[in-house]
Amino acid sequence: MDEKKTVKTEPPLLKVRDLVVEYYTRAGVVRAVDGVSFDIHRGEVIGLVGESGCGKSTLGMALLRLVRTPGQISSGQIIFDGEDLIQLSEKEMRARRGARISMIFQDPMTSLDPLQRIDDHFVESIHAHDKSISRQEAIEKAGELFDLLGIARDRLHDFPHQLSGGMRQRVMIGLALALDADLIIADEPTTSLDVLVEAQFLDLLKDLRRRYNMTLILITHNIGIVSELADRVAVMYAGEIVEMADIEPLFAEPVHPYTQALLRSVPNIRLDEELKIMQGQPPDLLDPPSGCRFHPRCPYAIKLCRTEAPPWTEVKPNHWASCWLHVEENENQGGASYG
Numbered sequence: 577m578d579e580k581k582t583v584k585t586e587p588p589l590l591k592v593r594d595l596v597v598e599y600y601t602r603a604g605v606v607r608a609v610d611g612v613s614f615d616i617h618r619g620e621v622i623g624l625v626g627e628s629g630c631g632k633s634t635l636g637m638a639l640l641r642l643v644r645t646p647g648q649i650s651s652g653q654i655i656f657d658g659e660d661l662i663q664l665s666e667k668e669m670r671a672r673r674g675a676r677i678s679m680i681f682q683d684p685m686t687s688l689d690p691l692q693r694i695d696d697h698f699v700e701s702i703h704a705h706d707k708s709i710s711r712q713e714a715i716e717k718a719g720e721l722f723d724l725l726g727i728a729r730d731r732l733h734d735f736p737h738q739l740s741g742g743m744r745q746r747v748m749i750g751l752a753l754a755l756d757a758d759l760i761i762a763d764e765p766t767t768s769l770d771v772l773v774e775a776q777f778l779d780l781l782k783d784l785r786r787r788y789n790m791t792l793i794l795i796t797h798n799i800g801i802v803s804e805l806a807d808r809v810a811v812m813y814a815g816e817i818v819e820m821a822d823i824e825p826l827f828a829e830p831v832h833p834y835t836q837a838l839l840r841s842v843p844n845i846r847l848d849e850e851l852k853i854m855q856g857q858p859p860d861l862l863d864p865p866s867g868c869r870f871h872p873r874c875p876y877a878i879k880l881c882r883t884e885a886p887p888w889t890e891v892k893p894n895h896w897a898s899c900w901l902h903v904e905e906n907e908n909q910g911g912a913s914y915g
């Protein structure tokens with residue numbers, strides 16, 4: 577068990593700067609991630625939220641350099657533990673995937689080999705990064721993790737299809753923990769689970785983050801599920817992060833009209849308010865709106881919003897947003913600090 581603490585004076589574990597990811601489609605270039613910058617410190621859980629199609633999965637895949645053709649990382653930096661992942665060779669990158677950064681997908685079957693028993697998954701992934709560990713030791717480690725994950729040890733002999741969806745998601749977390757990954761990126765990990773299993777899985781994550789000082793990026797279109805788990809939230813809209821703040825101020829006083837609309841559309845968070853479905857559709861990223869991309873749906877849009885993109889501004893201490901309505905109030909613009 578790790579006793580590391582989040583010390584914000586330490587350099588961030590992950591620094592993303594001006595990241596641009598594009599898909600070259602027949603219809604044109606889709607800029608799915610458009611100039612994204614943020615920092616993550618060790619032990620932090622970041623919720624990355626936004627409507628479907630806004631670029632969350634592309635951003636998550638880009639952090640592992642797993643964007644596939646027709647997509648590519650066009651520019652920017654991904655500084656992980658001091659080195660720019662974009663500059664590494666594919667071989668160097670492979671050594672970091674899994675062992676240093678792990679990704680968990682909505683459907684765990686995509687990452688599990690249907691022909692291999694669960695214990696072999698553990699043995700193989702442990703051996704891929706450390707051959708000095710014996711098979712017996714690797715299985716013992718998997719067993720200890722199963723105790724922690726609340727799965728009976730004899731399920732280690734099962735094939736992936738014999739486990740329930742919730743168990744498979746636990747196995748994915750277990751595989752990341754077995755390798756002691758520094759950063760876990762979970763992309764919609766509970767979307768395929770039913771509500772009760774989802775709640776159990778979120779409780780498990782809460783427990784594990786305390787035990788392991790886990791650094792986690794939790795990607796979800798459901799802002800409700802980050803509310804219990806995340807320390808900070810990044811809100812994505814049309815390929816850009818439009819607001820980022822600690823969870824309490826973000827929920828209590830969201831400054832970006834998109835975040836406000838997103839929060840109003842969540843049941844149970846603000847019971848005193850009527851549930852409102854957001855008007856309009858997210859823009860087509862082949863041809864995004866000029867100025868602020870949210871302006872066609874924004875009830876507060878002024879003329880400037882239609883013509884110029886708002887700068888990333890520290891609206892309140894550690895509370896960043898890009899919205900013209902919040903620019904004059906504070907002069908700290910352009911993002912010298914991201915976390």
Ligand SMILES: Nc1ncnc2c1ncn2[C@@H]1O[C@H](COP(=O)(O)OP(=O)(O)O)[C@@H](O)[C@H]1O
Nearest residue numbers: 599601606608627628629630631632633634861
């Ligand atoms: N393989 C692909 N080819 C072309 N466009 C893609 C591909 N994958 C994603 N996109 C586009 O990139 C944008 C962001 O998608 P995605 O990252 O999956 O968003 P999210 O995870 O937030 O739903 C969308 O407009 C989507 O259509």
Ligand SMILES: [Mg+2]
Nearest residue numbers: 632633634763
């Ligand atoms: Mg997605």
